[in-house]
Amino acid sequence: MLTDDFGRTIDYLRISVTDRCDLRCSYCIPKGFRNFEVPKNWLTFDEIKRVVTAFSKLGTRHFRLTGGEPLLRKNFTELAYDLSQITGVEDLSVTTNGTQLAKYADSLYKAGVQRLNVSLDSLRQECVEEISGCDSLNKVLTGLKVAKEVGFEKIKINMVPLPNQNINDIENMIEFCIEHHFVLRLIEAMPMGVTGQNTQYVDLQKVITELKTKFNLTPSVKVMGSGPARYWQTPNQEFSLGLITPMSQHFCATCNRVRLSVDGTLYMCLGQNNSIHLRPLLRDNCTDEELESTIKQAIKLKPEAHNFLDNPTQIIRIMSATGG
Secondary structure, eight states: OEEOTTSOEEOEEEEESOSOOSOOOTTSSOTTOOOOOOGGGSOOHHHHHHHHHHHHHTTOOEEEEESSOGGGSTTHHHHHHHHHTSTTOOEEEEEEOSTTHHHHHHHHHHHTOOEEEEEOOOSSHHHHHHHHSSOOHHHHHHHHHHHHHHTOOOEEEEEOOOTTTTGGGHHHHHHHHHHHTOEEEEEOOOOOHHHHHTSOOOOHHHHHHHHHHHTTOEEOOSOOOSSSOEEEEOTTSSOEEEEEOTTTSOOGGGOOEEEEOTTSEEESOTTSOOEEEOHHHHHTTOOHHHHHHHHHHHHTTOOSSOOTTTOTTSOOSOHHHHOO
16 A cells, blocks of 8 residues: 555545636636646546556555546546556546536446536526536536436535635535435635635534534444545435535545646645656656656655645645646
8 A cells, every 4th residue: 555654545546637627616717717738748548547557556446537627528438437447446436517417427327437526516506607607507407417317326516615605505505415315515615726815715614513403413424435524414314414624624634645637747735736747757658667666756745734724825726737
């Protein structure tokens, strides 16, 4: 297994297949942003498969495909299928904004994708448009419906509560998720790039105090994935609410993941700049042993914790450039 200098086992790799997106969420990509990575610098599918194979040989078992919006990458479902066939890949999931989900849900399911995380910040059309820059609500709701119909049972809704925008929509979202048997995850906005730094995060410790009383929520003992969320559940265990709290109650001591950006940069932490570039190595026809050795060296660069609170302007790269 991969272990960093602080005794944490790194068994989770998040892979960005594109930094591009068809939405412009207010906490992610700035309006008018054009500084996307050029396609010639994207890792090819064969290069991504080499990295995943190397990580799996080193003990990593959980892999998530993300972006940007991953379903915008041509032949994405073919990549998902190839990755699902690699020995050691036990858990393959996808994070998507849902706008393309109706079109690709069936092929994703058949490709071996086991879980979906779908971003949705409100059930009000005007609010979705205000946050995402696009009237995408009906597309996302249709995509969720199709995903259930084709067989996906593990669907999580990712919601970023924002003051004066969707903070009052949380209860409606909980009721929606209870009705459709989705897991809801609330995520604190992080100061990544100019958009994140201009976004005020909602302290979820205060939010859960109200929600646990209204919905009779208790801490969950169920394992709901390989990520950092802390879960609460209803007494009948039919609904689970996850909280991802990098700002109010960080989870750095148990962090088990690193991120691979579309250009082949392996980032050790969202809130630090520690990284190593794998693309030059891959394009120089490195051996498998050299690739695995470099990954091991990279894990040693993983910092003990992020620095969002002490230095909120440190990370100038936007979330889309890192991989959500």
